[in-house]
Structure formats: C-alpha cells, structure tokens
Amino acid sequence: MMEKTGFMKKYSKIYVAGHRGMVGSAIVRRLQAGGYDNLILRSHDELDLCNQQAVQAFFAEQQPDYVFMAAAKVGGIIANSSYPAEFIYSNLMIQNNLIHAAYLHGVKRLLFLGSTCIYPKLAPQPMKEEYLLTGPLEPTNDAYAVAKIAGIAMCRSYNRQYGTRFLSAMPNNLYGTNDNFDLTTSHVLPALIRKFHEAKERNEHGVVVWGTGTPLREFLHVDDLADACAFLMNLPEEVYSSLLDHPAAPGLINVGSGQEVSIRDLALLVKDVVGFSGELVLDTSKPDGTPRKLADSSRIHALGWHHVIGLRDGILATYRWFQQNHVPR
Numbered sequence: 001m002m003e004k005t006g007f008m009k010k011y012s013k014i015y016v017a018g019h020r021g022m023v024g025s026a027i028v029r030r031l032q033a034g035g036y037d038n039l040i041l042r043s044h045d046e047l048d049l050c051n052q053q054a055v056q057a058f059f060a061e062q063q064p065d066y067v068f069m070a071a072a073k074v075g076g077i078i079a080n081s082s083y084p085a086e087f088i089y090s091n092l093m094i095q096n097n098l099i100h101a102a103y104l105h106g107v108k109r110l111l112f113l114g115s116t117c118i119y120p121k122l123a124p125q126p127m128k129e130e131y132l133l134t135g136p137l138e139p140t141n142d143a144y145a146v147a148k149i150a151g152i153a154m155c156r157s158y159n160r161q162y163g164t165r166f167l168s169a170m171p172n173n174l175y176g177t178n179d180n181f182d183l184t185t186s187h188v189l190p191a192l193i194r195k196f197h198e199a200k201e202r203n204e205h206g207v208v209v210w211g212t213g214t215p216l217r218e219f220l221h222v223d224d225l226a227d228a229c230a231f232l233m234n235l236p237e238e239v240y241s242s243l244l245d246h247p248a249a250p251g252l253i254n255v256g257s258g259q260e261v262s263i264r265d266l267a268l269l270v271k272d273v274v275g276f277s278g279e280l281v282l283d284t285s286k287p288d289g290t291p292r293k294l295a296d297s298s299r300i301h302a303l304g305w306h307h308v309i310g311l312r313d314g315i316l317a318t319y320r321w322f323q324q325n326h327v328p329r
Helices: 022-033 052-062 077-082 084-104 139-162 188-201 222-233 237-244 263-274 298-302 311-326
Strands: 014-017 066-069 109-113 166-171 173-175 206-210 216-221 252-255 260-262 279-283
Touching: 014 022, 022 222, 052 084, 066 084, 066 222, 077 084, 077 139, 084 109, 084 139, 109 139, 109 222, 139 166, 166 222, 166 237, 173 188, 173 222, 173 311, 188 206, 188 263, 188 311, 206 263, 216 222, 216 263, 216 311, 222 252, 222 298, 252 298, 260 263, 263 279, 263 311
Parallel strands: 014 066, 066 109, 109 166, 166 252, 173 216, 206 279
Antiparallel strands: 216 260
16 A cells, blocks of 8 residues: 655655646746755656656656656647547556556655546536546547546556555646647647737738637636646645545546636737737638537635636736747847
C-alpha cells in the first residue's frame, strides 16, 4: 500500500510533467510562488515520456513525492481531425508510462489533467462528472478524448487495486500565457486574439468569425487552473479521499469558472481589448459546432476553490503576452 500523507511540504520533490506547455508552465509558476523550490523538470529532449524505459529510469533516480501530469499532445479541431493516430498514440503512451511509474515508485499523490471533451457530445448541460461514458463522443476529437478517458480509468484502477492516490481533473477551455496562437492548430480564443491583432495592423475593414456566434463556451485562465491544481493536491487527506471514493464519479473532478459567453460576445470582447475598429463579420454558412459546453464545477466550488481572473482581464493579459512574444519588433 502507498503512504497516505496529506499536504505537500515545501521541500517535497514535485515533478511537473510538461512544464514547458501552457498548463505545465502555469503550474510551475504557481508552485514557485507558493514556496515549493524542489521542482523536478525535464524537457522533451531530456526525457521522452513515450519511452517507457526512460520514464522508469527517471522515476527510479528522482523518486518524486508528487506528480502533476500536464504533459499531453493537444490541439484544436483541425489538428485533432488531421492527426487522430498521433493524438491517441502519444497521449496513451505518456499516461501509461507516467501513471505506472508513479505507482511503482510510491508517488504520494498524482494529478492527471484532461479536458471536458471527455464527456459525450450531447451530454446534458452543465456537464457533471458522472456523465462520463453515458453517450457518444464528439467525432472530431474522439481520439484525444478516448486517450484521456483511458487515463481516468487507469488512475481509478490503480487506486482500486494498489491503493494509489491518483486524482483526475478536467478543465474546460483554457487560455493565457504560453498559449498557442497558430491559426491552424490553436483554439478559438487565441485564434481570435491573433486575427483581430493582424487585422488591426493591416488596417482591414473586418474580421470574419465562423458560424452564427450563438454557441456558448466557458473559459478559464490557465493561472486559475494552476491554482486549482495546487489546491487539489493540498487538500486534507479526508477530503482528498472523499474525491477518490466518490460514489458517482470516483477520482474525477471538473475545474471551471461556471460562466458562459457566446462566441459573438467573446469576439466583440477580444475586438475591444485589441482595439480593432473594424467590423465583426459572422459567416453563417460555416458550422457552429456544439451549441453549449459548460462544465458543472459545483464539486470543486463546494470545496472552497473559485476562479479569480475575470474574462476581460485574462484576455488583456494574454494579449499583452502575445504582443511581447509573438509580434515582431
């Protein structure tokens, strides 16, 4: 059986997998700000997480106490549709290697991060944790979703058989520092930031956004997610155990703002933040996608965690980061 300790100590050895990505880098910033200075970080060049032997050797050498699993192959609808084999292979390999190594080497707690795309395409709204596996997935990203569902099931299985303390957290749409602004592979919010910025620089008359603008989406700044991750990892043992043993959705918790915005209002907000004076043009001949995608985050809210970064403030900070890091000087 695993050692069942409670809070992370400042000196604990903490491994953040995927520390160079948007989520992983935010977790590192949050931990460092909290005084955790014994972080174990490895780039892809230093440690290939798809290589089982390399991962085992790394855990045997480093013996981390806690693991944040932010490493994953991620992308928007085009990337998911174009490279489904890569998405399912890479994510399954990363998960299998990290979760199994964490069990073998006595990791005290592990936080596995996924996405609310694990829920059925037509799940009731807002989406509760217990809706997992109650219906068909969205076909455009089912390879990624199946991999993440497998990760949840793997954490649950290891908890049940080996007494591990592995928790899975599912955030909704994320954005913020270190986001991906590539128009081919990015998600909607960073794509809008880049589109409006470039239209402003070129003095264009309008920016085209696909669809009617009516679909509703929930957004969470990545720094809020990082704060939620630290919050969950530091829960008292009794509370943490109640999540792992939840009768309806063991070891699974949503992380979201609980606030929705239409794509049209989101685009207008980005337009205003960027300072684009042209028109917003909705191309209603293009598809809308899912009408609504809201996570039910009442479970984590009841534990005392809430997001603190408002959408406008978050977009402004993200736009400033984009200007500093992606705009030629």
